[in-house]
Amino acid sequence: MNEMVAFTTPASAPAWKRWLIFSPLARIVIYAACFFAVGYPLFHLATALHLGGKDASPLERNVVGLVLEFISILLVYIVAVRLVERRRVSELALRQLPTYGIAGLIAGFLLLSTMTLLLWLMGSYHVLSVNPDAAWLPALLGMGIATGIAEETLFRGVLYRISEEGLGTWAALAISALFFGGAHLNNPNATLWSALAIAIEAGILLALVFHLTRSLWMVIGLHAAWNFSEGTIYGFAVSGFDVKGIIVPSIIGSDWVTGGKFGVEGSVVAVGVSAGISAVLLAIAIRRKTIVAPSWVRKRKALS
Template identity: 50%
Template sequence: MHGYQLAFTTPTQAPRWQRWLVFSPVARIAFFVLLVVALSMVFWVIPHGPADSLLIKGLREFGFRAVVPLLAYLLLVKLIERRPVAELSLRRLAPDGALGLVAGALLFSAVVGVLWLLGSYHVVGTHPDAHWLVAAVTVGLGAGIGEEIMFRGVLYRMTEEGLGSWIALLVSALFFGAVHLNNPGATLWAGLAIAIEAGILLALIYLVTRSLWVCMGLHAAWNFVQGTVYGIPVSGTRADGWLVSTRSGPDWLSGGVFGAEASVVALVLCSLTSAALLVVALRRGNLVPPRWRR
């Protein structure tokens, strides 16, 4: 007896041309990309100038990072899939979002704790005037909402519909790692580490919970705690943290200039968490087989 759920299935009465050009995963991914491009153009026409405050610039960045993909996703679901957006149900926002926030904060704190015990993480001062609000809006919520919509809500979910959970896990994780290769200080190892520790972990969270709120909360808290609390670069981006810190030791341990996400400590702890989630998914029968086996 299976326990898997699919948010969308192609209507059985749909003609053949609609199955390929409207309802297929590839077609819907293409629609999503076009909607993102169109909505992004709207944000470009909003006037701004060199005198804009840091917060205004942060809000504009939040619009591009989070509001655009969220609106594109809602339009896709309502206009093409024509179903309730169960994975973004408002009644699940508070409990699922809180669960994700707590999990993300605890998981990254565990990474820092192990690095400190191994003599790699050092606090050298404090910075109480750090721009935490801008970081929370952009690197935290902006990245958490936008990237989870794109990589779990769209890429993972739609790949899973056709090719099943195993291939969807691999594809979404590889793409997630690949987009981080453009970040400052990124290496092939950093991209692979992001793919394994975050790409697979976040996809498994969606697989088990079928809630994007949990994924968004964990992603946002991980980024915020990493940069604003512990003062560690977030995927290569310099952090303005409450704690002023340094990391020592070889790059495979400290993560180097990319940050602790490229550390073997983060890789191991996140992989252990992923393994536990996979066990839960297997016991519940959550894994979706490919379409030709359903």
């Protein structure tokens, strides 16, 4: 078995299991159904118990949100993979958390710092003041860690990984990136360009990071630090959501350059930086020969 592929259909599996349980599409549907089956009643239970409601403090709301995302997404993913794929969930191995998790946090911070520095050098970003009262902890728990857990488990752990197992790396990159960009179309101040920008800069980049590391902790950390650095540190909007950051900036210039009200994610600067890094990661993957061929190609080679 290709070491980059976590799961292959057991040779002894009957035809109905191959299609209804083990096929890539079936597993994606099964996992999505599990997330919904646990998450929907769990979030309604929290509402009924008035946990994290409108009257709660920002910290309480985000703590409750983090716990709910952890249970309904991360734990459900682990249990579902164990039951369906019958394997150790190596992409969430706890031994990787201190290394890959911290590496992801550092990478996300450096990435957003680079984008901000470039905008500053271009005269589009200016520091006006510092806000010592910024609610950094709720932002870290909610828009940072909780969002990182939910979106990376769904888009990289499920959609990218399983698509790659069936259709190969190239198709999985395109599919997961487009779905990731499309998922942001309903955000405030979103446009077709901002969704495409996120698909290119984050969808492809995060998928390639996962491809090379096979660690969800790495992309969760990177995603969390990206959001936290973008909004809570540097004061940009985050995917269209207004954030009161520690730095209060003046952002001037065209939306094309700065990202406007959507945030730096909608900037050609962000697209350029991320695309450049993605090109390097892709070159590494090609050099290491980790690109996964479609399942039918792998099967044909195994039989030849």
